[in-house]
Amino acid sequence: MLCLPLLLLFPHSSWAHAFVVESSPTENQVLDKSPSQVTITFNEDLQSAFMSIKVTDETGKRVDTGKAQLNPKHPSTMEIQLIPGMKNGIYTITWRALSADGHPVNGVIPFQVGSGSNAYTDQATPSESSGTSRIDLIAVRWLLYIGLSLLFGAICFRLFLLPSINRDKNRSEQKMLNQQPSDTLPRWTKLLWSGYGITSAAILISLPLQASWDAGVSIREGFSLPILGEALQFTGAGKIWFIQMILVLLLSVTLIYAIDPSISNRQRRVWGYSSVLLTLSLMLSKAFVGHPAAATHPA
CATH class of the missing domain: 2.60.40.1220 (Immunoglobulin-like)
Structure with missing residues (x-):
């Protein structure tokens, strides 16, 4: 809207x-x-x-x-x-x-x-x-979308939905959930790290696949250092990929602290909000690779 x-x-x-x-x-x-x-x-x-x-x-x-x-x-x-x-x-x-x-x-x-x-x-x-996109590039793109959906959904569930559910429970149950999130939400933790793993793998593999397509060489040659180096230095996708990898590394740190039971609930929430911002940044970075990059104002 x-x-x-x-x-x-x-x-x-x-x-x-x-x-x-x-x-x-x-x-x-x-x-x-x-x-x-x-x-x-x-x-x-x-x-x-x-x-x-x-x-x-x-x-x-x-x-x-x-x-x-x-x-x-x-x-x-x-x-x-x-x-x-x-x-x-x-x-x-x-x-x-x-x-x-x-x-x-x-x-x-x-x-x-x-x-x-x-x-x-x-x-x-x-x-x-101009040839159509290869099936491997389409598959990696969908893996990225699925990973981001799982990751963002899991974080938002823990930050925004679970507290409202807890308010409907008695104080003893609420205290238990707040003190032991990793024990009481095992499926949430699995979804969270599954989303992070799929997102990281999709981003990691996207550069050599994109570089091989751009250079008109085989996928195997796309993993060679000269091809990867030229893609990183002279293509917009390579520069965005470098930014994405930095965001992925920072996100791993915020997620670890967001589910750490040894720190206070308030501190976990701060790390959780940081994870939301980094995940949104990953989504935004994807929008700068593709047709928007050809626009006068890509933003």
């Missing part, structure tokens, strides 16, 4: 993934002389990780310098330098980029240098695609 007015007052359109709005050379363009570079501009800013541009001639030989980069002044433009003196013929630009929302996109742009009888029939046709 609180969020609904915000949706009505501040509507915002968003695209699913980045797509090409301009390129030089353009698709199937015929040039009088060889270009010095290739530039591809997208509708939104790109992430600098796992991007590539490969320009090949009719024999498959590369004619680029091998290193694609983002334009420093325009993060939505990807470019690469070409070797000078390219011969007349048909060339193919094969590109791969990482959208602001973390979704990899790729495509092919053919062009021709010099006029002649050559045709594009035997060459790669212009294309642009």
Whole structure:
């Protein structure tokens, strides 16, 4: 109910993934002389990780310098330098980029240098695609949602529901529950740590799986240090993952004290509220990975 007015007052359109709005050379363009570079501009800013541009001639030989980069002044433009003196013929630009929302996109742009009888029939046709999410990424996402639900539900039950139930009991029963929460609520404790374990495992495994998808490599290669390092340093998902891991470690401390029977009920409640805040922070961090990251104001 609180969020609904915000949706009505501040509507915002968003695209699913980045797509090409301009390129030089353009698709199937015929040039009088060889270009010095290739530039591809997208509708939104790109992430600098796992991007590539490969320009090949009719024999498959590369004619680029091998290193694609983002334009420093325009993060939505990807470019690469070409070797000078390219011969007349048909060339193919094969590109791969990482959208602001973390979704990899790729495509092919053919062009021709010099006029002649050559045709594009035997060459790669212009294309642009972005594969659907892998089943492992979807499964990890649902594991995270389930873990957060168990964790948040267990904490809120202990903080907000149980005290009201206790007030309906006699004083002796209430005193027993307050002094021995771990003995009288064994199922609550199991649910609490189950939720924490599932949440932690889902977050831990999400980075290598996401990195392997972004880089276009196998899941096994996604666990390699170079791939993980590039994901942590140059992708939004990697930076959010680092924050999530810090929140998970802090949450483990607050949960331990929140169920510690050796401290007072008031102290346990303070640690419990801290656990609520950290769990909400984990939920919020998940919202910064995906389509909202491509918005002008991700918050």
